[in-house]
Amino acid sequence: MILKVLLFSCVFGRTEVIDNTLNPDFVRKYILDYFFEEKQNLRFDFRLEKPLGRGSHAPNRIPGKKCGIVILSAEELSxxxxxxxxxxxxxxxxxxxxxxxxxxxxxxxxxxxxxxxxxxxxxxxxxxxxxxxxxxxxxxxxxxxxxxxxxxxxxxxxxxxxxxxxxxxxxxxxxxxxxxxxxxxxxxxxxxxxxxxxxxxxxxxxxxxxxxxxxLNAYAMALKAVGEIIQDYDSDKMFPALGFGAKLPPDGRVSHEFPLNGNIENPYCNGIEGILEAYHQSLKTVQLYGPTNFAPVVNHVARYAAAVQDGSQYFVLLIITDGVISDMAQTKEAIVNGAKLPMSIIIVGVGQAEFDAMVELDGDDIRISSRGKLAERDIVQFVPFRDYMDRTGNHVLSMARLAKDVLAEIPDQFISYMKSRGIKPNPAPPPYTPPGHTRHHTAI
CATH class of the missing domain: 2.60.40.150 (C2 domain)
Structure with a gap:
């Protein structure tokens, strides 16, 4: 038995077929946009699946006879x-x-x-x-x-x-x-x-x-895979986490640079688990909305990096995206400007979209440029998440491979900035010797 839903005489969807029952409980759900000010008529058609050649698509109607009861459940979606x-x-x-x-x-x-x-x-x-x-x-x-x-x-x-x-x-x-x-x-x-x-x-x-x-979903898996490794290079493990491309409560304004934890004064999250918690809470309160602009978050990190150019800090921006970008020209300009600063950008593309724009931002084959000006150095690494999904379902192995490739270019990018500015490593601190002990040296 199948159920077909019609909205203003247009077929909106069709349920799965459930065999051998007069009391079907359909799994497939449909999402409808609800407009308070409009009357939205729905019609439901029930049909029985029959062998081919016996009118398999003809409705089974018995005029004047009650053929059962349809129970419709609806709930506002989060x-x-x-x-x-x-x-x-x-x-x-x-x-x-x-x-x-x-x-x-x-x-x-x-x-x-x-x-x-x-x-x-x-x-x-x-x-x-x-x-x-x-x-x-x-x-x-x-x-x-x-x-x-x-x-x-x-x-x-x-x-x-x-x-x-x-x-x-x-x-x-x-x-x-x-x-x-x-x-x-x-x-x-x-x-x-x-x-x-x-x-x-x-x-x-x-x-x-x-x-x-x-x-979790691809966004959370990518964040966890990369973040759990890179967080060890941060001393306090407090990370600012920003979202982009959403309508924010209470007035529904569109933002491309909002704190995931909802705190403008303190957007920092405690470790990767804190970021994941803020991410999940944010999904409950904001409404995802276009356009999708990258430049604001790139410039946000660039402002931090511009204030500390003595080599004492280096900034890594992780962007997880479905590949859609609405401000390509502004993003390229932001990356060219950021190439002068102590910062790198990691982009993980999730979903099945074409990632041509992300590949262009990566700049491995052709150095990115803006207004005829080449980036001073390559600071962007892009990888598509789908290339790392293990067919056997071994997510641990998949995420390990993802993190390895995503972070592979960071050391060279870090060193290239330090060398270009003539910044040398600080002398290593002397080895710790417990009080009352004499340190012995052995030559091999």
């Missing part, structure tokens, strides 16, 4: 644009098939504001096993919990049957905040079947489900 990739396995699930074991799959539900639950994801079916390992899947955070990290997520486990009468094995509840802890003792869940528990006094559970892996 501005959260994050997504998560996770993988689960189960152990010692109940055996439901008489001639085999079980064919288990999981169904995820998010809780609604009225206490009801809405289906948001189904895993694939793993045949004939009580210890399934399901494939990793990626889901938008707002589909899973609408950006509320503490909202209840219910997970039901079933044994698949061909006729659609899937056998209930059990369920458990969790939250996005719990899942975000990753693989740990906190993410091993007992699958409970209340009816079975009431009937059997010695009932313990119907198996366990374990979270094998959890990873």
């Amino acid at each position: 501005n959260c644009r994050d997504s998560a990739t996770m993988q689960f396995c189960a152990n010692k699930l109940d055996k439901k098939d008489f001639f085999g074991k079980s064919d288990p799959f999981m169904v995820f539900y998010r809780s609604n504001e009225d206490g009801t639950f809405t289906i948001c994801h189904k895993t694939e079916v793993v045949k004939n096993t009580l210890n399934p390992v399901w494939q990793p899947f990626t889901i938008p955070v707002r589909a899973l919990c609408n950006g509320d990290y503490d909202r209840t997520i219910k997970v039901e486990v079933y044994d698949w049957d061909r006729d659609g009468s899937h056998d209930f094995i059990g369920d458990f509840t969790t939250s996005y905040r719990e899942l975000a802890r990753g693989q740990s003792q906190f993410n091993v869940y007992e699958v409970m079947n209340t009816k079975k528990k009431m009937k059997k006094k010695k009932y313990v559970n119907s198996g366990t489900v374990t979270l094998l892996s959890f990873s």
Whole structure:
């Protein structure tokens, strides 16, 4: 059975097909722009899938007869644009098939504001096993919990049957905040079947489900991969974190240089975890909005770098972007000016867009220029995130390779600035000798 949604007689979308059931619960969701001042008419068409050659696309209408009830759920979406990739396995699930074991799959539900639950994801079916390992899947955070990290997520486990009468094995509840802890003792869940528990006094559970892996979206993964290495070169690990291309509350003004933590006076975040927390909180409050201008954040860092040119500090700007840039000319000028200063720029491109503009900013093949003026030195390193995604799902290895290539040019860029300004390293401090000890030298 399928459901087709029409908006002003234009087909807006079509659900997935659900076989062998008169009570379908569709997973696929649709996002509609709501306009308070307008009347928006929706029409829903139900159709039954039939074998080819028997009118598979003809509507099945019986005039004057009630053919069922449609329950429509709607909720205002948060501005959260994050997504998560996770993988689960189960152990010692109940055996439901008489001639085999079980064919288990999981169904995820998010809780609604009225206490009801809405289906948001189904895993694939793993045949004939009580210890399934399901494939990793990626889901938008707002589909899973609408950006509320503490909202209840219910997970039901079933044994698949061909006729659609899937056998209930059990369920458990969790939250996005719990899942975000990753693989740990906190993410091993007992699958409970209340009816079975009431009937059997010695009932313990119907198996366990374990979270094998959890990873954030590409933005967060890139930030974590690069940041966890480069943060060790900062003494206090307090980092200013800026966002660009968004409407800010309360007046909806568009900004290309706003603090992720919302504090204009103190945009510093404590370590990479602090930046990630500010990033997630920002996604809940701002509305992503074009155009996408790079120049303001480049110039922001350049102002800091211009104030300290004695070699005592060196600044690294990490930009994570989907590749869209609206102020190419201004950005090139900002980079040419920044090439004179103690700073480097790392750009990580996420998504499937073409990154021609980012490659041009990199300047490996052709030194970047602005208004006929060449950059004094190469200070930009660009890498596309998609080139580092390991097909086996080994995110640790992927991010290690990403960080290695992203940071490969920083040492040479740092040294090139110091040499061009004639700045030499300070003398190394004398080795520490504990009081009362004489330091001995051994020649080999």
